[in-house]
Amino acid sequence: MAKEERFDVVIIGGGHNGTTTAAYLAKSGLSVCILEERPEGGGAQETVEPLAGVRIQPHAIGNYAGAAPGWDQLELWRYGFRMDYNPRNEVPFDIDRGPMTRDGTVPVSEADQMGWAQAIGLLSDPPCYRDLLRATFWTPPHPSYVELDENTIPYMQVYRDNMPEIWSKEVLEWTMFDLLDQFIESEPFKVHQAYIANVSGAFAHFPGVAVPAIECVATVLPPAIAKPVAARGNMHGYYHALVRCAIAHGAVVRSCCPVEEILIDDGRAIGVRLRDDAAWGVKKIYANKAVISAVHIKPTFQKLIGPKQLDAGFMQRINDLSLKGGSLYMAHFLTKEELRYREPFKWSDEDPHPFSGGFYCMENKEIYYKNLECVLGRQENLDIPPDEAMWGMVASSLYDETQPQCTREGYHINGPLWMMVPTPQYNVDGVLAMDETPADKAKWNEYMRKTLSCVVENLDDDNLVEIISDSPWEQEFRNTGMLGGSWYGTRCDRDEWWNERPLPELSRYRVPDIDGLYLAHQSAAHPGGLCLMAVGYNLMHILIEDGIVEPGDWWYASPWYVPEAGKISAVPGEGRV
Numbered sequence: 001m002a003k004e005e006r007f008d009v010v011i012i013g014g015g016h017n018g019t020t021t022a023a024y025l026a027k028s029g030l031s032v033c034i035l036e037e038r039p040e041g042g043g044a045q046e047t048v049e050p051l052a053g054v055r056i057q058p059h060a061i062g063n064y065a066g067a068a069p070g071w072d073q074l075e076l077w078r079y080g081f082r083m084d085y086n087p088r089n090e091v092p093f094d095i096d097r098g099p100m101t102r103d104g105t106v107p108v109s110e111a112d113q114m115g116w117a118q119a120i121g122l123l124s125d126p127p128c129y130r131d132l133l134r135a136t137f138w139t140p141p142h143p144s145y146v147e148l149d150e151n152t153i154p155y156m157q158v159y160r161d162n163m164p165e166i167w168s169k170e171v172l173e174w175t176m177f178d179l180l181d182q183f184i185e186s187e188p189f190k191v192h193q194a195y196i197a198n199v200s201g202a203f204a205h206f207p208g209v210a211v212p213a214i215e216c217v218a219t220v221l222p223p224a225i226a227k228p229v230a231a232r233g234n235m236h237g238y239y240h241a242l243v244r245c246a247i248a249h250g251a252v253v254r255s256c257c258p259v260e261e262i263l264i265d266d267g268r269a270i271g272v273r274l275r276d277d278a279a280w281g282v283k284k285i286y287a288n289k290a291v292i293s294a295v296h297i298k299p300t301f302q303k304l305i306g307p308k309q310l311d312a313g314f315m316q317r318i319n320d321l322s323l324k325g326g327s328l329y330m331a332h333f334l335t336k337e338e339l340r341y342r343e344p345f346k347w348s349d350e351d352p353h354p355f356s357g358g359f360y361c362m363e364n365k366e367i368y369y370k371n372l373e374c375v376l377g378r379q380e381n382l383d384i385p386p387d388e389a390m391w392g393m394v395a396s397s398l399y400d401e402t403q404p405q406c407t408r409e410g411y412h413i414n415g416p417l418w419m420m421v422p423t424p425q426y427n428v429d430g431v432l433a434m435d436e437t438p439a440d441k442a443k444w445n446e447y448m449r450k451t452l453s454c455v456v457e458n459l460d461d462d463n464l465v466e467i468i469s470d471s472p473w474e475q476e477f478r479n480t481g482m483l484g485g486s487w488y489g490t491r492c493d494r495d496e497w498w499n500e501r502p503l504p505e506l507s508r509y510r511v512p513d514i515d516g517l518y519l520a521h522q523s524a525a526h527p528g529g530l531c532l533m534a535v536g537y538n539l540m541h542i543l544i545e546d547g548i549v550e551p552g553d554w555w556y557a558s559p560w561y562v563p564e565a566g567k568i569s570a571v572p573g574e575g576r577v
């Protein structure tokens with residue numbers, strides 16, 4: 001057995017962000033090793049089969065990476081990736097499937113549809129929709145000395161150049177509701193948009209994040225995503241294309257290999273040490289150029305690096321990081337008959353469709369604030385009547401047919417239904433407040449059934465076989481090492497966005513005072529959550545600046561990227577700036 005292994009780059013964690021980063025670096029010709037704790041890579045991009053023939057995706061379900069440069073840069077189609085993508089797909093706010101309220105489905109007027117399209121850049125000439133998404137998500141934060149204002153923040157530059165009617169200094173202070181007020185009339189439609197932003201992590205009522213919040217919504221709807229929600233083979237299939245891409249370019253992936261320590265010598269990250277029970281015999285794996293932590297920021301600093309290597313004040317700031325803005329309770333409903341809408345929620349008779357879920361109780365801002373007051377304010381278990389609880393649901397009819405959710409004869413599975421609930425760490429009744437005992441879990445499952453029954457007529461005992469659910473505790477702690485809790489895994493307000501994320505001195509993915517160490521997990525890096533290939537792309541700019549990687553002709557930098565003085569520009573041909 002070899003006593004020592006060496007790679008150019010060692011990546012800790014084989015979730016979406018570690019794998020994307022590995023694919024970029026391996027394609028650039030570096031030798032790369034991914035070390036993953038679990039038997040299977042993909043992190044929160046996973047599919048599980050709790051009963052034979054019943055498949056669920058407990059975390060990522062939708063492919064929102066439509067605008068990612070990674071599609072052409074990594075050429076995922078060569079590695080088995082297929083997506084039924086039609087950019088002319090309608091945005092699904094048609095007459096039938098608008099937001100749902102206690103009285104039924106509310107149509108979205110044509111004026112409101114056009115207002116929404118205008119706000120996200122679909123109607124400018126030429127449309128700047130993709131640029132707006134790329135400026136928001138696929139651009140690394142600027143160097144710290146660049147003053148951030150309406151002329152330098154990338155998405156403001158896109159507005160200024162393409163939609164001067166929206167661009168003004170005030171937008172920087174707006175909430176998403178302020179922005180929606182300019183373009184949209186219907187209150188339920190505004191609340192619907194706000195709810196999607198909230199479960200994505202960028203709160204619609206927080207000042208200063210109007211654009212990131214509306215862009216969170218733009219990422220999740222056509223034309224940014226395929227219809228149905230995910231790619232062929234679904235989200236774990238997308239992970240497989242990424243990992244195949246990395247491997248095809250020479251990356252080595254080792255599963256069952258938990259990293260216990262990042263080796264640091266004289267202020268430089270030189271490799272990692274695996275836990276003693278890791279499946280790989282060689283326990284020290286060295287990195288010639290860089291170590292990249294693609295695991296949660298807190299264990300990265302608290303355990304893998306450890307206080308011995310860190311300034312006590314900095315360590316305290318890591319300990320104090322409040323990363324969570326609410327968690328999600330995810331429920332899937334296994335039934336004998338397909339679910340049916342109640343009368344006021346049915347598709348029209350002329351255009352019948354199967355059950356497709358939707359967004360409920362999007363009635364008005366009072367209900368919106370009532371939900372948020374409980375989840376974010378009091379941080380208590382839900383005490384809202386089930387008919388006022390807000391949720392979204394993706395039904396099996398929206399999944400790609402190449403990987404149907406249910407192949408068990410005589411059964412149907414629909415979900416997830418996801419609902420915002422307090423972050424377990426902050427729940428005033430403790431981390432296990434929703435599922436300390438089986439009775440607790442049964443109670444919340446029953447709550448989910450009651451709230452879905454506001455919209456669905458046949459969730460009776462004869463039809464319902466089982467509710468398969470993930471409490472926030474299960475989502476965040478049962479899967480060792482995988483911490484999510486919201487789409488973005490963070491509280492996306494102004495002090496957790498872009499150049500502030502996760503702390504201003506870490507926002508360009510480097511770790512100060514430890515050379516050769518970089519961060520790539522959703523909790524540690526802009527733009528964080530969602531399987532967007534964004535962290536890997538953004539981090540590439542910084543690794544090029546530091547002379548770690550020199551990609552080939554296929555590489556292009558973000559047009560809004562600002563190189564750091566004295567470093568090698570990530571824009572091909574610019575050299576040192």
Ligand SMILES: Cc1cc2nc3c(=O)[nH]c(=O)nc-3n(C[C@H](O)[C@H](O)[C@H](O)COP(=O)(O)OP(=O)(O)OC[C@H]3O[C@@H](n4cnc5c(N)ncnc54)[C@H](O)[C@@H]3O)c2cc1C
Nearest residue numbers: 013015016017037043044061062259481484522529530531
């Ligand atoms: C409920 C929920 C729904 C979501 N829905 C969507 C969606 O619809 N679409 C979408 O795009 N995104 C969605 N997301 C977000 C998306 O899943 C995450 O943003 C993404 O998976 C984060 O990837 P990551 O690589 O940063 O982290 P993770 O997925 O957390 O991966 C980290 C990996 O590191 C491993 N690891 C941890 N510690 C160690 C160690 N010491 N040594 C070695 N390995 C280690 C873990 O096992 C894991 O595989 C959702 C998230 C949640 C929680």
